[in-house]
Amino acid sequence: MEKKAKIIATLGPAIYSENKLKKLVELGVDAFRINFSHNTVGISRIISKIRKIEKKIGKKLSLIADLQGVKLRIGKIKNEKQRIKFNQKFTFDNNKNLGDHSRINFPYPAILKKLKKGNKILIDDGKYFFSVINKKGNSITTRCRSQNCTLSSNKSFHVPNLDMTFNKLTLKDKKDIKTAIKLGCNWIALSYLQNEKLILETRKLIKKDMGIISKIENKHALKNIKKIIQATDSIMIARGDLAIDIGHSEVPKVQLSLIKKCSQFSKSVIVATQMLESMIENNTATRAEINDIATAIFQGADTVMLSAEAAIGKFPTQAVSTMTETILSTEKYKREHIEDFKNSIIANKDPVKSILLSVKDMAYNSNVKAIIVFSNSGKSAKLVSAMRPAAKIVTISPNINVSRQVSLLWGVQSINSRDANGWKDMMSISKEIIKKLKFIKKNDFVVITAGLPFGKAGMTNMVRLYKVGT
Numbered sequence: 001m002e003k004k005a006k007i008i009a010t011l012g013p014a015i016y017s018e019n020k021l022k023k024l025v026e027l028g029v030d031a032f033r034i035n036f037s038h039n040t041v042g043i044s045r046i047i048s049k050i051r052k053i054e055k056k057i058g059k060k061l062s063l064i065a066d067l068q069g070v071k072l073r074i075g076k077i078k079n080e081k082q083r084i085k086f087n088q089k090f091t092f093d094n095n096k097n098l099g100d101h102s103r104i105n106f107p108y109p110a111i112l113k114k115l116k117k118g119n120k121i122l123i124d125d126g127k128y129f130f131s132v133i134n135k136k137g138n139s140i141t142t143r144c145r146s147q148n149c150t151l152s153s154n155k156s157f158h159v160p161n162l163d164m165t166f167n168k169l170t171l172k173d174k175k176d177i178k179t180a181i182k183l184g185c186n187w188i189a190l191s192y193l194q195n196e197k198l199i200l201e202t203r204k205l206i207k208k209d210m211g212i213i214s215k216i217e218n219k220h221a222l223k224n225i226k227k228i229i230q231a232t233d234s235i236m237i238a239r240g241d242l243a244i245d246i247g248h249s250e251v252p253k254v255q256l257s258l259i260k261k262c263s264q265f266s267k268s269v270i271v272a273t274q275m276l277e278s279m280i281e282n283n284t285a286t287r288a289e290i291n292d293i294a295t296a297i298f299q300g301a302d303t304v305m306l307s308a309e310a311a312i313g314k315f316p317t318q319a320v321s322t323m324t325e326t327i328l329s330t331e332k333y334k335r336e337h338i339e340d341f342k343n344s345i346i347a348n349k350d351p352v353k354s355i356l357l358s359v360k361d362m363a364y365n366s367n368v369k370a371i372i373v374f375s376n377s378g379k380s381a382k383l384v385s386a387m388r389p390a391a392k393i394v395t396i397s398p399n400i401n402v403s404r405q406v407s408l409l410w411g412v413q414s415i416n417s418r419d420a421n422g423w424k425d426m427m428s429i430s431k432e433i434i435k436k437l438k439f440i441k442k443n444d445f446v447v448i449t450a451g452l453p454f455g456k457a458g459m460t461n462m463v464r465l466y467k468v469g470t
Contacts, residue, residue: 011310027322031062060407065180069191075105093139126157186405194220196231209401217241266386270295272305302410316432374450385409442469
């Protein structure tokens with residue numbers, strides 16, 4: 001049985017070999033994430049391996065370019081790591097020299113100016129806590145309030161409740177978008193956005209066949225969430241930074257709320273961060289981690305993501321296998337109790353959504369084995385996926401990049417094929433593909449949906465119920 005929810009694996013040295021990449025795809029990985037916060041030298045060679053595997057296995061694979069955004073980071077430190085004693089004084093300043101056991105560079109003078117005595121500073125995704133005790137020019141003195149504090153180069157720097165506005169792409173992000181386009185990435189993930197402005201700016205810089213993932217990581221984004229969801233193609237709930245900004249205990253309810261909102265607006269949602277954190281070092285997951293994955297699937301997430309577990313972990317294949325097994329088990333329960341998990345879609349007098357809602361109703365008939373969606377732009381594929389139909393979703397697009405992009409969506413089996421030049425040709429293409437789909441037999445029913453006239457994106461207006469073999 002194939003899983004419906006999709007898995008993203010973050011690229012890193014632990015999985016760079018072709019054999020390891022191939023194994024992960026066979027175990028259930030549907031997309032690979034490139035983290036542009038880290039060194040991407042040689043990444044084109046890794047992508048070539050992925051495209052080779054894609055062709056060999058016959059499964060479309062998405063590539064996600066995750067931009068660094070305005071994440072604040074400390075500078076470099078001697079020997080890459082320095083131990084800081086509990087309660088000792090420690091300085092953050094504008095000095096570009098390598099940091100040591102007493103100070104480190106923080107290259108953001110505008111933020112240093114805003115800091116005051118009593119402010120909390122969280123380092124390395126909140127692992128270590130410092131409190132500001134003094135300020136002098138572009139230098140602040142703090143006390144380390146964490147036991148066993150070990151600072152490393154370029155780790156994150158966060159000040160809770162510090163009000164800073166970031167509404168433009170950084171120069172690095174603009175450069176990385178160009179690189180992502182050259183690499184053939186299918187999605188751009190935006191980090192630390194606070195409203196829809198970064199999405200609109202990015203839309204002008206990318207190709208039409210690329211999607212935008214908006215990472216929700218701060219209070220500002222939550223305040224502007226409706227406009228963000230409407231402007232973006234997908235949401236990623238980046239729970240690590242979000243927890244630092246709003247508090248760990250607030251994240252579960254925010255996760256559920258965001259998944260529900262994305263469902264209503266027919267947008268896909270990714271749940272990320274520490275899903276199998278213990279498997280960086282251990283070959284088995286904790287019960288809490290298994291429950292975390294299952295909860296995301298129960299709530300309706302399209303996709304779950306592995307970060308360090310895949311990129312630098314000791315057991316990346318076991319992590320993917322664990323994730324796949326958990327998804328399959330959870331989805332089996334959901335199918336058996338379907339009435340408890342039906343989602344609500346807001347059509348808002350949108351005729352295309354209304355048509356596709358009727359497709360969903362037809363697909364709950366047990367004799368309907370698949371929904372075949374002709375989708376030039378990917379929009380129809382996204383809408384059908386958001387409906388969560390019982391039947392399998394097979395999308396057909398003449399654009400290879402659209403085929404790869406929509407392969408990240410819930411329940412979608414993506415096929416790249418020539419475009420239909422008319423009604424008869426559409427049926428001819430459908431029949432050719434049905435013959436290759438082993439789960440469809442003679443006398444089964446298939447729902448076919450497309451837009452007329454053919455070749456015009458975003459105009460789904462036709463539904464046909466076809467009995468195979470007639």
